Every structure is written in structure tokens, then in C-alpha cells.
Amino acid sequence: MENQNQLPNGKNAMEEELIRGRDMANQILEVLAHDKDEGSTNSKSVLPFVEDLVRKVLCSFTNTLLLLNSNNDVSYEVVASIAPKHVSSSTSSPKLESSDETCKSLMNTKTRRRGYKRKSIAPAWEKDSSILIEDGYVWRKYGQKMTLNAKYLRSYYRCSHKNDQGCQAMKQVQRIQDNPPLYRTTYYGHHTCRSPLNPEIILEPISPSASSTLLSFNNSFQRQQESPFPSSLLASTKQEPVEVIQDYHSAQNQLSSPEDLLLYDYDFFFDYSKRVASLSSTETVEFENVYEQFGF
DNA sequence: ATAATTTGACCAAT
DNA sequence: ATTGGTCAAATTAT
Known part of the structure; x- marks a missing residue:
């Protein structure tokens, strides 16, 4: 056999x-x-x-x-x-x-399965969003699971360039409520891969000055945040998906003060040069064509 | 044809 | 023993 x-x-x-x-x-x-x-x-x-x-x-x-x-x-x-x-x-x-x-x-x-490896204790952070975010990276789903106190499946993704470039980035996506839909995405590790279309994608941490704006979004409510992309492009997406960056996990380590959040904000940013993911039913804006003109 | 996803089994940590 | 994370064959998509 x-x-x-x-x-x-x-x-x-x-x-x-x-x-x-x-x-x-x-x-x-x-x-x-x-x-x-x-x-x-x-x-x-x-x-x-x-x-x-x-x-x-x-x-x-x-x-x-x-x-x-x-x-x-x-x-x-x-x-x-x-x-x-x-x-x-x-x-x-x-x-x-x-x-x-x-x-x-x-x-x-x-008798042993080959190359089995568990998730590293890498720093993770999570992000809740009312839509499924297209973050610009290419992910490969490798599993899904029904977790204990959850009504929805949790999906497991790894970077598609794990094999060809050894990129260790992973994420989990889990719907945490319906009506309005809310998804929680948890990222592990960061990308070391390099996209031919977006060579700048991995970059280094953003500057501390840029980081400091991250904390002020509470009152001003701009989606400036960690995205390095032109805000005009972002503003046009108009869905403003109330995003909260929560640090949880890794609390077991040493994170406790707000400043510690800044240590991780470089791990992720959007790449809206790719298309934005499908929106919720109420506001279906079509951006895909727009972005495809940029080479996708 | 290849590539991505689905799916149940397998494995490690608790 | 239970649970969450991962593997990989089978299935589906491209």
C-alpha cells in the first residue's frame, strides 16, 4: 500500500x-x-x-x-x-x-511522523476586525480546528514562502462573533520572505516616532496606525473596520505596560497594494479592479 | 498538469 | 485524558 x-x-x-x-x-x-x-x-x-x-x-x-x-x-x-x-x-x-x-x-x-514541529513561543499579537483583512501576504492554510469555547472554526495559516524562502510567519484566524461579524487574527513570527512584486514588504521596524502615533488613535480614530501606505488609499476603503490591537498572550512573559505594545507593532502592516478582501454585505465596495491595475 | 484546501489522524503540552 | 497545533493524503481549484 x-x-x-x-x-x-x-x-x-x-x-x-x-x-x-x-x-x-x-x-x-x-x-x-x-x-x-x-x-x-x-x-x-x-x-x-x-x-x-x-x-x-x-x-x-x-x-x-x-x-x-x-x-x-x-x-x-x-x-x-x-x-x-x-x-x-x-x-x-x-x-x-x-x-x-x-x-x-x-x-x-x-512510527514517527516526520518533521513535526510545534509553534514556537515567538511573540504574537492579535488583531480583531469586522472584515477579513487582506494583509498582502500570501498564506497557505494548513489546518483548521474547532476550539473549546468557541462557536467557530479556527483556521491555521503559514506563509506560502515557508518552503521556498524559509519564512516562518504564521497566523490564525478565528471568527469570534457573528452579527456583526468579528474576526480575530493572531500573528506569530514575522515575515522574512520577499515578494517579487513588493520587495519592500519585509522592511525593518518602523521608526519610534511613527510608533508613537499608534497610541493616539484612540481619540482621533484615524486608521493611520501601522500602515506605511498612503492614507488616501486607505481612506478610500471607507469601511473603517474598528480595529483593536490587543496584547494578550506573551503577557505570560513580561508585557505589562502600554509601552511594551510598541515593541511589537513592527511585526505587521498592511499591504493594500494588493486588493482588499471582501467586505461585509452592507458595504460592498469594489476595489479589486482598482488594485489590479497596479499589477495584480 | 500543478497548486491550494479540506480533513482526520497524529503529536506535544497541559 | 483532553486540547490545540500540525501533518499529509485526499479532494478541489486553477
Whole structure:
């Protein structure tokens, strides 16, 4: 019955190892970038995490090399034992449970699903909107789930460039109420991908001065916010989807003051050069044609 | 034909 | 054992 629970062939296994290694490296970049932004607050706490990631990267590369050297019919038992045991187990006991299986070896894959990875504890933030927002990125849905105290499905998306560019960005979208419809989108990680149509899409954090306007939107109610795009373009969308940026989650870490919100506002902004998503029934404005003239 | 989504099973964390 | 997140075969869309 040709199931793919069998051992992957050499080529696939190598590819997987390389992808894994690259993903880990991207996570390291993310962590380091974030750490740099936070400055003095908690620089030291990410180090164990980084170290763990580095170990995994090394392990992936080691596995790949072993696979290369063993041509195709690989016996995976060998691979696991060559974990990069050294890299100094730092004296200060990295409480980060990197544990026994830092190297998620290819051993006993026969029962194990390959390359399973959970969501990283990356900084996340969420956004509620009365419409489904087209944020300009290309997402690939990879699952949906009915959650415990919710009436609606939660959908899971990852960046479409995860495989070709190793982009780690993910989001979840869940309708949280009907009438009026309200959707909550939670973002994890940020994009490291680069769109050919929008090379500027990843950019760096917006300037602090720009950030400060984020907090003033309460009274003035402009949708200035974090969007770098011309406000004329945005104003024309006229639906003004009362958007609230809430920080929740990651509260478990250290966020408590309003200023902390600013640390994350760069993670996301709209790309309205692509088209705006379908609107609610009451106001159906057609922008798609307009935006398609810009090359979509 | 390829690419994206749907879907139930699988896995890790609680 | 329960729950939420992810994988991947099957299905559907392009």
C-alpha cells in the first residue's frame, strides 16, 4: 500500500534535513532580531533558546552530511548517535528543556511522523476586525480546528514562502462573533520572505516616532496606525473596520505596560497594494479592479 | 498538469 | 485524558 510512513528515501530525507536546518536558522535570526530591539530588558533570557536552536541546526547539517555519505539506502540508526554533543553545555543550566532530544534524529521514524514541529513561543499579537483583512501576504492554510469555547472554526495559516524562502510567519484566524461579524487574527513570527512584486514588504521596524502615533488613535480614530501606505488609499476603503490591537498572550512573559505594545507593532502592516478582501454585505465596495491595475 | 484546501489522524503540552 | 497545533493524503481549484 505504499504509505509514506516508511522511511523516507535519501533525497527526501536530505531535503528535509536541510529545510529543518534553514528553518531553525531563521528562528535564530528572529530571536536575535527581537532581542536586539528589546534592548536591555531581557537580553540574557533568550540565550539558552538560541543555543538550543544552534544545536538543532548543527544536528540537521550533520544528518544531511551523513545522508550524503551513505548514498541512498540509509540506515538511520547511525545518524542519531552523531549528535553534536559538544558546543559546551553552558554551566548555567539552560532551563530550556533542550533535553534528551535536541537532535530529533531520524531514528525510529517508522512510527514517527516526520518533521513535526510545534509553534514556537515567538511573540504574537492579535488583531480583531469586522472584515477579513487582506494583509498582502500570501498564506497557505494548513489546518483548521474547532476550539473549546468557541462557536467557530479556527483556521491555521503559514506563509506560502515557508518552503521556498524559509519564512516562518504564521497566523490564525478565528471568527469570534457573528452579527456583526468579528474576526480575530493572531500573528506569530514575522515575515522574512520577499515578494517579487513588493520587495519592500519585509522592511525593518518602523521608526519610534511613527510608533508613537499608534497610541493616539484612540481619540482621533484615524486608521493611520501601522500602515506605511498612503492614507488616501486607505481612506478610500471607507469601511473603517474598528480595529483593536490587543496584547494578550506573551503577557505570560513580561508585557505589562502600554509601552511594551510598541515593541511589537513592527511585526505587521498592511499591504493594500494588493486588493482588499471582501467586505461585509452592507458595504460592498469594489476595489479589486482598482488594485489590479497596479499589477495584480 | 500543478497548486491550494479540506480533513482526520497524529503529536506535544497541559 | 483532553486540547490545540500540525501533518499529509485526499479532494478541489486553477
